[in-house]
Amino acid sequence: MKQQFSDFQPAGFLSRLGSLFIDTLSVIILECLAAAIAIALIKIAEFTGLLSFVSYQSLNDLMAHHPVISPLLTGYLAIIWIGFFVYCWTESRQTPGMKALHLAIKNRDGTAITVTQAFIRLFTSCFGLSNLVIPFDPQKRGFQDIWAQTQVYKVK
Numbered sequence: 001m002k003q004q005f006s007d008f009q010p011a012g013f014l015s016r017l018g019s020l021f022i023d024t025l026s027v028i029i030l031e032c033l034a035a036a037i038a039i040a041l042i043k044i045a046e047f048t049g050l051l052s053f054v055s056y057q058s059l060n061d062l063m064a065h066h067p068v069i070s071p072l073l074t075g076y077l078a079i080i081w082i083g084f085f086v087y088c089w090t091e092s093r094q095t096p097g098m099k100a101l102h103l104a105i106k107n108r109d110g111t112a113i114t115v116t117q118a119f120i121r122l123f124t125s126c127f128g129l130s131n132l133v134i135p136f137d138p139q140k141r142g143f144q145d146i147w148a149q150t151q152v153y154k155v156k
Contacts, residue, residue, distance in 0.1 A: 008153035010140035011103045013131065016152060020128045022097030027081055034080045038073055039063075086118040104155045113150050121148040 011019075042059065045051035051069075056062040063073055088095040093104040093112055105121075107113055113121070121144040124130060130143030137146070145151055 008106075008155060011101075011152040011154050012140055013134040015101050015103060015154070016131055016134060016142070017128075019095065019097035019101045019103055020131065022100055023085075023095045024128075026096045027084055030080060030084055031077055034077060035073075038076060042069065082119075082122060085122050086115060089113055089118045089121065090115055098152070102155050103152050105150055105152050107149065108151055113148065117148040117150055121145070121150060124148070 039059065042051065042062070046053060053059070053062055056065065062069060064070055085095065088098075089105050090113060092099075093106060098104060105113055107117075124147040125142070125144040133143045133146070134140050139151070141151060
């Protein structure tokens with residue numbers, strides 16, 4: 001028998017904190033892979049003569065201080081980080097951490113959240129600190145859920 005939406009219980013603080021921990025590790029791994037790709041592309045550009053390290057002491061110095069590469073790399077890594085959460089929340093309703101702890105994000109009527117809600121949620125989450133509101137909210141919502149009008153539920 002299919003579960004009714006009213007059967008879902010709001011996720012508590014500890015399960016959401018565990019999910020945040022797993023998702024943080026997932027994002028770190030994803031960012032490391034993305035940075036490795038960027039480094040490989042920079043090395044290829046240097047090898048082919050499109051880029052020169054002459055005025056920089058090291059690859060790290062180039063990546064941190066080059067007037068074009070530094071902002072491009074920062075933007076690229078930000079897009080990866082933002083895209084991870086927006087995609088997971090809107091497409092599958094779960095990040096890897098949420099899936100591991102049997103949580104899902106939905107609108108209060110049970111529908112999937114929109115991209116706009118995902119952006120609101122991400123930018124009001126304060127890197128997870130907004131979850132500190134959960135123990136004080138009767139509906140167990142974080143600050144990001146209140147602003148985005150979403151809810152994280154326990155699912156089976």
